[in-house]
Amino acid sequence: MVYYLETKEPLKVSSVNYITLHPAIHRFFWHTLVGLLAASLLLLLADRARGQGQSVLFTNARLILGDGNVIERGSMYIEGASIVAIGESDALAATAGTITVDLLGKTVIPALIDGHAHLGYQGRTSWGAENYSQENLIDNLEQYAYYGFGAVFSAGSDAPGLAKTVQTRLAARELNAARMLIAAGMAPPGQGPNDQFLTHALAVEQATRTRILWGLESPEQARAAVREIQAQGTQFIKLWVDDRGGSQQKLPAALYRAVAEEANALGLRVFVHQQFAEDMPDLIAAGAHGFLHGRLGRTLGEAIATQLSEANVFVVPNLGLGELRREAIGEDPFLGQILSSNLLSGLLPGAGQRTLQPTRDAALEVEQQDSFKALIDAGVDVVLGTDAGAVPDHPFGYTGHRELEIFVRLGMSPLQAITAATHNAARHLQLDDMGLLQPGYSADFVILDENPLQDIRNTRRISAVYLKGTPIDRAALQRKWVSR
Numbered sequence: 001m002v003y004y005l006e007t008k009e010p011l012k013v014s015s016v017n018y019i020t021l022h023p024a025i026h027r028f029f030w031h032t033l034v035g036l037l038a039a040s041l042l043l044l045l046a047d048r049a050r051g052q053g054q055s056v057l058f059t060n061a062r063l064i065l066g067d068g069n070v071i072e073r074g075s076m077y078i079e080g081a082s083i084v085a086i087g088e089s090d091a092l093a094a095t096a097g098t099i100t101v102d103l104l105g106k107t108v109i110p111a112l113i114d115g116h117a118h119l120g121y122q123g124r125t126s127w128g129a130e131n132y133s134q135e136n137l138i139d140n141l142e143q144y145a146y147y148g149f150g151a152v153f154s155a156g157s158d159a160p161g162l163a164k165t166v167q168t169r170l171a172a173r174e175l176n177a178a179r180m181l182i183a184a185g186m187a188p189p190g191q192g193p194n195d196q197f198l199t200h201a202l203a204v205e206q207a208t209r210t211r212i213l214w215g216l217e218s219p220e221q222a223r224a225a226v227r228e229i230q231a232q233g234t235q236f237i238k239l240w241v242d243d244r245g246g247s248q249q250k251l252p253a254a255l256y257r258a259v260a261e262e263a264n265a266l267g268l269r270v271f272v273h274q275q276f277a278e279d280m281p282d283l284i285a286a287g288a289h290g291f292l293h294g295r296l297g298r299t300l301g302e303a304i305a306t307q308l309s310e311a312n313v314f315v316v317p318n319l320g321l322g323e324l325r326r327e328a329i330g331e332d333p334f335l336g337q338i339l340s341s342n343l344l345s346g347l348l349p350g351a352g353q354r355t356l357q358p359t360r361d362a363a364l365e366v367e368q369q370d371s372f373k374a375l376i377d378a379g380v381d382v383v384l385g386t387d388a389g390a391v392p393d394h395p396f397g398y399t400g401h402r403e404l405e406i407f408v409r410l411g412m413s414p415l416q417a418i419t420a421a422t423h424n425a426a427r428h429l430q431l432d433d434m435g436l437l438q439p440g441y442s443a444d445f446v447i448l449d450e451n452p453l454q455d456i457r458n459t460r461r462i463s464a465v466y467l468k469g470t471p472i473d474r475a476a477l478q479r480k481w482v483s484r
């Protein structure tokens with residue numbers, strides 16, 4: 001039963017009924033019948049494992065619960081799409097009809113969440129508006145699932161109609177992939193994402209005849225836009241505040257204050273793109289709920305950290321975006337396993353500015369460590385986010401694992417890094433049934449071959465990914481992608 005789990009130990013199915021047949025049955029017929037029965041038994045089991053009510057008890061695993069707690073030898077009992085019980089392995093026993101999966105030596109973590117990405121534009125062979133389609137959104141979400149992610153927040157660059165179709169299909173379990181959250185984008189008229197991205201976002205607006213970016217002109221008009229967004233059923237707003245290094249106009253404070261106030265009154269959440277830490281105090285005071293680019297450095301110290309913590313505002317440091325685009329990530333087998341040789345060639349040493357070990361500015365590194373420490377010491381919720389998809393070749397899912405490595409390099413414990421990518425992300429994105437291994441939560445989890453608490457890079461040692469209690473067929477996804 002390797003189907004359920006990419007593990008060396010086969011699943012033990014306890015109750016197989018033996019079939020007796022009349023001896024007169026022809027040998028040929030006998031073989032055919034046995035073949036058919038075996039095939040239907042397999043289908044039945046596969047169907048049950050897809051979350052049609054079958055109970056599975058995972059035993060003897062290290063369970064990292066997502067909130068900082070760990071059960072060293074625990075069991076998790078799932079029924080259909082939900083986690084039903086969690087406990088020490090001694091305390092949970094299988095009942096009749098339960099499939100038991102022994103995970104001795106393995107670790108289970110909640111499915112990861114990317115709190116900042118841009119879905120739809122990165123295709124298998126190119127980046128741009130031409131890729132934005134239902135099919136490509138699903139492909140991107142499957143890539144997230146492959147890498148152990150259960151949800152992704154796409155930050156203000158999506159056509160709401162297409163996104164909603166995908167969300168509906170996911171909710172109906174027609175598809176098994178990471179969940180997709182979207183935001184309405186807000187900025188001065190005709191602005192928003194970086195200049196390259198802006199052209200493509202506007203092209204998708206035109207092609208889909210929907211609004212992605214809302215231009216803000218006056219406080220009254222900004223409030224009306226927030227009300228319209230709420231009426232459409234979108235729960236998040238992405239606000240571009242900075243001037244993108246002088247290439248765009250900065251959003252006036254009166255406008256972001258109006259947006260934040262109206263959004264808070266209606267229960268919408270406002271996440272901000274800001275260039276500098278100096279912009280953060282007034283945005284926090286205005287009622288913003290999170291920052292999608294941490295801008296760690298000298299200017300983000302104790303004072304802002306305390307303000308963030310007291311206001312329960314999260315920060316996505318988003319550090320890999322700068323680093324990984326200079327690295328020859330095509331040499332990394334963890335990425336190589338899903339890319340065709342053609343795609344890989346653009347990510348090898350010598351392609352663009354890529355080198356195997358890009359040099360880092362030592363002084364900047366110390367400054368970032370201090371700033372990161374200030375956030376952690378003040379108890380600010382750091383949330384994992386990558387900005388994957390905002391630029392070409394910043395791959396979905398893969399970059400999340402690399403970001404976790406950066407978090408630990410800058411001073412987080414591996415356990416804190418995993419919390420940033422699970423419980424912290426789920427709370428701030430209002431994913432109320434995700435981010436924890438806890439009864440009542442969705443059975444979204446990753447089984448790892450090695451312990452990530454010893455080395456955070458072990459989040460890449462993925463044995464299996466389950467979303468809503470159903471295993472992701474990672475081998476099939478790999479075949480689909482590598483053959484392209």
Ligand SMILES: [Zn+2]
Nearest residue numbers: 117155387390
């Ligand atoms: Zn972004």
